[in-house]
Every structure is written in C-alpha cells, then in structure tokens.
Amino acid sequence: MALDAMRKDLVVGVVGAGAMGRGIAQVAAVGGCIVKLYDAKEDAAKEAQIFIQKMLNRNAEKGRMAQEDAEDAAARIEVVSSMSEFRESHCVIEAVVESLDVKRAVFKELESIVSSDCVIATNTSSLSVSTIAAACEKPSRVAGLHFFNPVPLMKLVEVIDGILTDPKVADFLMVLGRRLGRESVRVKDAPGFLVNQVGRGYNIEAAHIAMDGIADIEDIDRILRDAVGFRMGPFQLLDLTALDVTHPATELIYKQFYHEPRFRPATMLQMRLDAGLLGSKVGRGFYSYDEGKVQLVEEGIVPEYDGRAVWISKVIPEFFEKIRLIVENAGAPIDKGDIPDDESLILVTPLGDDATTASTDQGLDPNRTIAVDCLFGLEKRRTLMKTTITDPIFTASAHGLFGGGKVPATVIHDTPGFIAQRVVAAICNIGCSVAQQRTAAPEDIDKAVKLGLNYPKGPLEFGDFVGADKIVTILKNIYKLTGDPRYRLVPWLRRRAQLGVSLLTQEN
Ligand SMILES: NC(=O)c1ccc[n+]([C@@H]2O[C@H](COP(=O)([O-])OP(=O)(O)OC[C@H]3O[C@@H](n4cnc5c(N)ncnc54)[C@H](O)[C@@H]3O)[C@@H](O)[C@H]2O)c1
Structure with missing residues (x-):
C-alpha cells in the first residue's frame, strides 16, 4: 500500500479511550477518518463515544461546526470490543496507560492483527519511541504521534521518528496530523521529545x-x-x-x-x-x-518611598537609562555623584550576578544596595533583589519607589539572575540544546513550544528577543557564582551569540 493519509476511506484504530484516546478519536473523525475505538476496560470505549458525541454537539451548538458535520463525524466512530477488529486499519494510534510493559504488549498484539503496511503510532509522552518499537517485528512502521491535552483544543502534534522508523511512516503521520487539524512538527526520538x-x-x-x-x-x-x-x-x-x-x-x-x-x-x-x-x-x-x-494570597502592602536620593550604577549604560527614567518620573532626586552619598539608596542592574556580587564588585555599600531586574518586567512587574545585608529601611525605600505607582514590584532574596533571568535563560539554553542535538528544526522548536505550552515566545525567540549575548552573560555569571553545571552554555547558543547571529541560524 502506498501510504496515503489523505485517502477518503482511511481507517484509524485508536487503542485506549481515556483522556487522550477519546480526544484523538474525536479529531480523527472530524478529519474524515473512519475510527475504530477500543479500550481494555469494559464500557470505557462506549463511554468515550458518548462523551465525544456530546463534545461534537456542543461544538455545533456554539457554531464551531455544522450540525450535519458533527453528526457525520460521530457516525464515523465505531466502538470495537477487541483489537482483532483493527484488521482493516491503515493506521493504529496507541493511547493506553504510560507503561512500557503495557505498551509493548499492545504493540506485539497489534502486529499480529494488522496488515504488514499498517502504521502503528504511540501517543506516549515520556517513553522512548525506539524502545517501544523494539517489541515489534517491524519497528520501521512504528513512530510517535504525540498529541497534547485536551486534544481537540491543542493545535500541535509531534511526529517522532524512532531510530528505526521508516521516514515514509513519519511523512505519513505528518500529513495525518494536518488532516486531523493539528500543526505537525517533526521530532527525533529524545527524552521528552521537543x-x-x-x-x-x-x-x-x-x-x-x-x-x-x-x-x-x-x-x-x-x-x-x-x-x-x-x-x-x-x-x-x-x-x-x-x-x-x-x-x-x-x-x-x-x-x-x-x-x-x-x-x-x-x-x-x-x-x-x-x-x-x-x-x-x-x-x-x-x-x-x-x-x-x-x-490566592493577597500581596503585602507597599511601603511609602521615603524621598531619599537614588544613586544608579552605570555599569550597563542601557539599564542605567531605563532606571533613570523610572526614578525621574517618580519624582525622586538622583544622586549624580561618581560614588554614592552616605544616605543614598544604591541601585545596581546585574545580568546573571546576584546583588551581593554586583555591590561588592563595584565597591558599593551592600547595606544600601538593591538590584533591579532591567531585562524583564519594568513595565509590568518590577523585581527588586536585596543583598544578604541590605538594611530594611533601604529595601522599603526601593519598594515604595518602584512599586508605589501603577506597576507592582516584588522584593526577592539574593540569587544570581533574579527569577525571570534565571528561568528564561534556562529555557533558552534547553531550546538551544534541542537545536544542537538536531532533535527538531529551529523554527519548529519555537512553533511547537508556543503551541504546545502556550509560552509567550519560543526558547530561541526569547534569546533573540532579549539578545543572545545577554543570555550568555546571564548563564556565564550564574555558572561562575554557583559552579552548577546546569547553567553551562550549550554550544549552539554560545556560537551564535559570539557571531552575533539569530539563534535560528542553521549551520552552512
Ligand atoms: N493526559 C495527558 O496530558 C497526556 C498528554 C500527552 C500524552 N499522554 C499519553 O497518552 C497516553 C494515555 O494517557 P491518558 O491521559 O489518556 O490516560 P488515561 O488513564 O486517561 O487512559 C488510558 C486508557 O487506556 C486503557 N488501557 C489500559 N491498558 C490497556 C490495554 N492494554 N489495552 C487497551 N486499553 C488499555 C485504560 O482503560 C484507559 O481507559 C499515555 O501514554 C500518556 O503518557 C497523556
């Protein structure tokens, strides 16, 4: 059989009618496939069928689809009482419990039933596709087809090539994914996929x-x-x-x-x-x-700004400018001296360093120093970080100054990289390691993460947005201060930052 995911009479078997299986059956039926749904638990597939009918009817009532289309889709789903009824299937999608033993047993049994060219796909989220496929006589027909929960709402599907998957099988699933109304993204088998x-x-x-x-x-x-x-x-x-x-x-x-x-x-x-x-x-x-x-817990009361003068570090000039504007707009006096006056509040603007390091490296008084995250949140939520010994009077002064107006401010304890810098740099670094290992194409990494996780930006896009050089500085400084190898730079990130090119840049 030539693998044709668009054939009108495509028969798709779905094993497992739980949260995922029922969603997969629904989108397959809406995509015009003939669906056979099986679950080992008595009545589970029948219950899923009733649930799907309800969902389709609701979609029709809300005008998301025509009533006739909803009825036609529901009519394309047949509940079967044993996997032997998958004999005529062109493709079977497995969505049983996340257990390697159970999945391998299902795959073995499936292979004894379906035709030799039937594609078998697993919806596993954390097991290796290659390991599951190893239970099969013909692992080349096995691939991952990883949907997201809830399936009808999540527009992404990852198509995973196991080590022995025939590329034509994954090509078929890419097309099937689109037929099912998803954005298909091609991924190589890797822990956690993409x-x-x-x-x-x-x-x-x-x-x-x-x-x-x-x-x-x-x-x-x-x-x-x-x-x-x-x-x-x-x-x-x-x-x-x-x-x-x-x-x-x-x-x-x-x-x-x-x-x-x-x-x-x-x-x-x-x-x-x-x-x-x-x-x-x-x-x-x-x-x-x-x-x-x-x-939810209410946020604490913001103290009053006490009117003291504010000295701002010029180590990162663009950050100095950002802070100067905020301080001036708040009507606070700026201490313009080369070194801070004795009573001034001292502001530093580190990238990846903690407040203590930023303060001592610049020879400032750590009792009066507050660090401000200038990379994230100055317009929406400001992050202020104390040194280990910042005097509470100065913390309150900074809190009142930065959080006393329309934009809230949160005061945190000292850490290299604040909170947002740490988290975004970690995500960007992992995204770069996915790219480095060729698990997926750079554009697909960003697309899949936005669709599958609802992140505001993809990991590489985040890096390009704030500047890959800044992500590198953050990670280098955190690594220097903590010695923790989790922050070491992925070469993909370092090289592109060094070259000043986008993190989406592929190698020539
Ligand atoms: N729930 C999620 O958010 C999510 C997201 C993506 C992928 N997944 C993956 O999808 C798969 C299913 O997850 P779920 O959340 O739908 O689980 P679930 O527990 O809701 O459903 C699993 C179904 O499989 C049935 N089952 C168990 N053994 C079986 C067998 N041998 N033959 C036939 N049916 C069998 C169970 O009766 C149950 O109805 C898992 O591999 C999971 O990792 C889950």
Whole structure:
C-alpha cells in the first residue's frame, strides 16, 4: 500500500479511550477518518463515544461546526470490543496507560492483527519511541504521534521518528496530523521529545528557585506571569497538570538523559508528591482550592518611598537609562555623584550576578544596595533583589519607589539572575540544546513550544528577543557564582551569540 493519509476511506484504530484516546478519536473523525475505538476496560470505549458525541454537539451548538458535520463525524466512530477488529486499519494510534510493559504488549498484539503496511503510532509522552518499537517485528512502521491535552483544543502534534522508523511512516503521520487539524512538527526520538524537554526548563528552574529560598511560590508565579508574560505561573501550572503526572515524567527525562544537570528535579517535588499535595484535582497543591477555585494570597502592602536620593550604577549604560527614567518620573532626586552619598539608596542592574556580587564588585555599600531586574518586567512587574545585608529601611525605600505607582514590584532574596533571568535563560539554553542535538528544526522548536505550552515566545525567540549575548552573560555569571553545571552554555547558543547571529541560524 502506498501510504496515503489523505485517502477518503482511511481507517484509524485508536487503542485506549481515556483522556487522550477519546480526544484523538474525536479529531480523527472530524478529519474524515473512519475510527475504530477500543479500550481494555469494559464500557470505557462506549463511554468515550458518548462523551465525544456530546463534545461534537456542543461544538455545533456554539457554531464551531455544522450540525450535519458533527453528526457525520460521530457516525464515523465505531466502538470495537477487541483489537482483532483493527484488521482493516491503515493506521493504529496507541493511547493506553504510560507503561512500557503495557505498551509493548499492545504493540506485539497489534502486529499480529494488522496488515504488514499498517502504521502503528504511540501517543506516549515520556517513553522512548525506539524502545517501544523494539517489541515489534517491524519497528520501521512504528513512530510517535504525540498529541497534547485536551486534544481537540491543542493545535500541535509531534511526529517522532524512532531510530528505526521508516521516514515514509513519519511523512505519513505528518500529513495525518494536518488532516486531523493539528500543526505537525517533526521530532527525533529524545527524552521528552521537543515540547516536554523544553517545558522542564520552566518548572524545574522555578522549583529550584523556591528551594533556594529566593521567593515564595506566589511571588515566583507573579513575576513569571506579569514580568515575562507566561499565561500561568509554574506552580499554578504544576497544580493543574498534577504532581503525580509531572514529577514521574521529569524524573524519567532526567534518567534518560543520564542525569544531565539541566533536567535535575528539585527534591521538594518528590516530598510534596509523597505528601499527597498533587494539585487542583485533590484540592491541595502549591495552592489551596475551594470547590476547584484557587485560593490566592493577597500581596503585602507597599511601603511609602521615603524621598531619599537614588544613586544608579552605570555599569550597563542601557539599564542605567531605563532606571533613570523610572526614578525621574517618580519624582525622586538622583544622586549624580561618581560614588554614592552616605544616605543614598544604591541601585545596581546585574545580568546573571546576584546583588551581593554586583555591590561588592563595584565597591558599593551592600547595606544600601538593591538590584533591579532591567531585562524583564519594568513595565509590568518590577523585581527588586536585596543583598544578604541590605538594611530594611533601604529595601522599603526601593519598594515604595518602584512599586508605589501603577506597576507592582516584588522584593526577592539574593540569587544570581533574579527569577525571570534565571528561568528564561534556562529555557533558552534547553531550546538551544534541542537545536544542537538536531532533535527538531529551529523554527519548529519555537512553533511547537508556543503551541504546545502556550509560552509567550519560543526558547530561541526569547534569546533573540532579549539578545543572545545577554543570555550568555546571564548563564556565564550564574555558572561562575554557583559552579552548577546546569547553567553551562550549550554550544549552539554560545556560537551564535559570539557571531552575533539569530539563534535560528542553521549551520552552512
Ligand atoms: N493526559 C495527558 O496530558 C497526556 C498528554 C500527552 C500524552 N499522554 C499519553 O497518552 C497516553 C494515555 O494517557 P491518558 O491521559 O489518556 O490516560 P488515561 O488513564 O486517561 O487512559 C488510558 C486508557 O487506556 C486503557 N488501557 C489500559 N491498558 C490497556 C490495554 N492494554 N489495552 C487497551 N486499553 C488499555 C485504560 O482503560 C484507559 O481507559 C499515555 O501514554 C500518556 O503518557 C497523556
């Protein structure tokens, strides 16, 4: 059979009718495929079929599709009672529980049923496609087809080439993905594939920041939401995706990468998982939930700015200008001396350094020094960072000055790279490692991360937006201060920054 994902009578088998399988069946039926849906649990496939009918009807009621099309799509789904009914399928998509043993058993059985040219795809999110395929006599017909939850709403699908996948099989799935209304992105088999690999950068770095005692989780969420533009803070997101789903996947990715430090989970996550703080589904996670509604903590009161003069470091001239404008607009007097007067509030603007280092390196008084993150959030949420010994009077003065108007400000403890710089640099570095390892094409990395994770920018785009040279400075300085290899530069990033070219630049 020539693999033709657009043939009118394409028969798609779906194994597993849980959260993902039912979504896949729905989009396949809407895409005009004849769908056979099977689940090992009695009535599960039937229940899924009823659920899909409801979803399609609702879409028709809301005018998202014609009633007739909804009915036709529903009629294309047949519930089958055994996998032997997949005999005529051109493609089978597996979406059973995330267990290598269960998946390999399913694949073995499937191969004994379907024709020799039937494509078999797995929707696994964290297991290796190549490892699953190894259970098959013909691993060349096996590939990953990784949808996102909830399938009908998430417009992305990753098509994963296992080591032995016939490229024509993945080509077929690329077309099938588009037929199912998704944006198909081609990815090589790798731990976490593309999207889940980059996604670790966000929540792992945030969890390390919380564990380092830099800020509480509400403040970390606020900064990343307001200052960087993430739709959800990392802890809100962890609560939604549930720790019993996310943490084992994080651990698996870390293990599969042979303990690559960039993916090192934070120890508190396992403890919280053991304690049952799984997230919104159980009413308790990083936040508390009352009947499903998150209970947010009010922000503290902003102290009054005490009117003292403000001295601003000129080490990074563009940052000096940004801060000077804010300070002037707030009507605060500027200390224009080469060195600060005795009572002046001292502002430094580090990239990757902590406030203590910025202060001592410049020979300033750490008791009166506050660092301001000038890379992220000056217009939406400002981040102020104390040295270890900043006098509370000076902290309050800076807080009042920067947070007393329309833009809120958050004060955090000292860390190299503030919060936003740390997290964005970590995400960008991981994105560059995905590009470096040729797991996916640079443009696809950005596209997939925006569609699959709803990030405001893709990892490479983030780097180009703030300047790859700045990301390099942040990571170098954090690495210098911490000695932690998780911050070492990926060559893809370093070279492009050195050459002054976009992070999307492919090698000639
Ligand atoms: N939930 C997500 O956010 C998400 C996202 C992307 C990928 N995935 C992956 O999709 C797959 C399914 O996840 P889910 O969230 O739909 O799980 P789920 O628990 O909701 O559904 C799994 C279904 O598989 C059925 N099943 C178990 N063993 C079976 C077998 N041997 N034969 C047939 N059916 C069997 C179960 O009865 C259940 O209905 C997993 O590999 C998961 O990693 C999940």
